Amino acid sequence: MSMDIVDLKPSLLEDLKKLYKNLEKDNNNDYNVTIKVEQKSFRAHSVILKLRSGYFRNLINNEIRRMANMFNRRITLEISDINSEVFASCLKYIYTGEFSLQEDNDFLFDLFIAAETLKLIDMKLVEQLERFYLVREATPPPNALPPRTPRRLKRNISTYSTRSPTEPTTPTEPRLQRKNTLAKVPIVVNRPSIRIKPISSIINIRQMKRISHWIDRVESGDNNNDFFLLAKGTWDSMTKIKFHNLCDNKGPTLILARIDNTNDIIGGYNPHSWTSSNQWIGSTESFIFSFKSESREGIDDINFSRINNPNAAIFDGDSNLDVGFGSDLSLFSGEYKHVHYQRRIMNCDTFTIKELEVFQIRKNIRTA
Structure with missing residues (x-):
């Protein structure tokens, strides 16, 4: 007896995107975590945060152990080391696997630091940002952050979008693709030069x-x-x-x-x-x-x-x-x-x- 296997990844990703969009609705009560960053509050689901971020997994587990009757109370977390706009981009990536490169270099630098701070499980965001800085005509010096992105490159690239928050990457092809595809270039691990x-x-x-x-x-x-x-x-x-x-x-x-x-x-x-x-x-x-x-x-x-x-x-x-x-x-x-x-x-x-x-x-x- 044969069994057909249905690939649920596309529909699962769409469901996660809908879940993310519903968080912004005022009448939405389908969340159990409130994250306060600067003067803003963000809604989220503990199960998603724990699966996608090592930082949140530890933070939420510690909070759950501290709380009594955890199923009857929402979890409130405060983050002070990340800019609220940068955190909004990270939260969107956690749910949808998408992030934009149509930002200035300071914002992208902060996004890089935030992605490492939050310990995103698959680290695709960190790797993609590294690749973005490494796409240039000359080979960058070892162990150094390359110079800021050339304007012509910034015009040619709009958005990276991973295929799925859980789909593994195969960084073997030295080419750069447009929106809705995963950029595939060799990974060169360079950290920002400010430490x-x-x-x-x-x-x-x-x-x-x-x-x-x-x-x-x-x-x-x-x-x-x-x-x-x-x-x-x-x-x-x-x-x-x-x-x-x-x-x-x-x-x-x-x-x-x-x-x-x-x-x-x-x-x-x-x-x-x-x-x-x-x-x-x-x-x-x-x-x-x-x-x-x-x-x-x-x-x-x-x-x-x-x-x-x-x-x-x-x-x-x-x-x-x-x-x-x-x-x-x-x-x-x-x-x-x-x-x-x-x-x-x-x-x-x-x-x-x-x-x-x-x-x-x-x-x-x-x-x-």
Whole structure:
């Protein structure tokens, strides 16, 4: 007796797409997860999230264990490390296997980071984004993110759409196809050249990229700096002695601080090593800045200032004095004055730091 096998993949994919579209309807109650990202809320189904994302599988399992009567209550999750627009693209991909490349390069970069953060099971999204960056006339340097996509390539490519969220890929054919087909090119695993280990809990990826551009004195383009965490902690736990034990003689550093009460973010870049010398360090490359708390996910509301008096750019105090950027930003004493840097970055003269992070900055040197 023979048995006919019906391929349900096309109809299953269509059903998943309908399920995704129904999530947006106001009268839809067929969901059991609410995900809060920035000021937006997204609806979803735990079974889909757990199957498609390793990140959500762990998060939901932990939440279920914590909750009582789980079948009678919806699960609420909060995500703070991903932009809401980027997350919307990730959620669409989880349900439909589709994502668009008609976005600017900053958005695609953030989408790449988010896909890895969410640990999408089949990782097609990560691989497709890597391929998108790797399609260029010249062979990219090893272990480096290729330059931004040429305009002519961006005109020729509109959207990738995987055949099915569960269908395996066969990346063997070196060709690029249009919408509704899976792009098949050899996988070359290159990670973005900006690396933050671990990712800052004070600022986001986009803000970190902007700071990297400031360091290089460019408006846009590749990120040529690696960020390695040296120190992280609350203000009560971060003493001057600990700061110098962890951060002295480490080369260029970036200091980030969150201010108590306002949650505004301040920081500064020292292109030289901290050495506890109790001397002024001259520099033309140092800068200080602030981000408003309500603009943490944006990059426009910024107060940025380069040094005006290079001879007094950095004060390299020891554990008995202070570390600071000119006479302007004294971190441990919590004082700000507009003296040696070009622009004012704060409206107050005193502040209390709530949280502090210090990153070592290393140039990501690429070899041809």
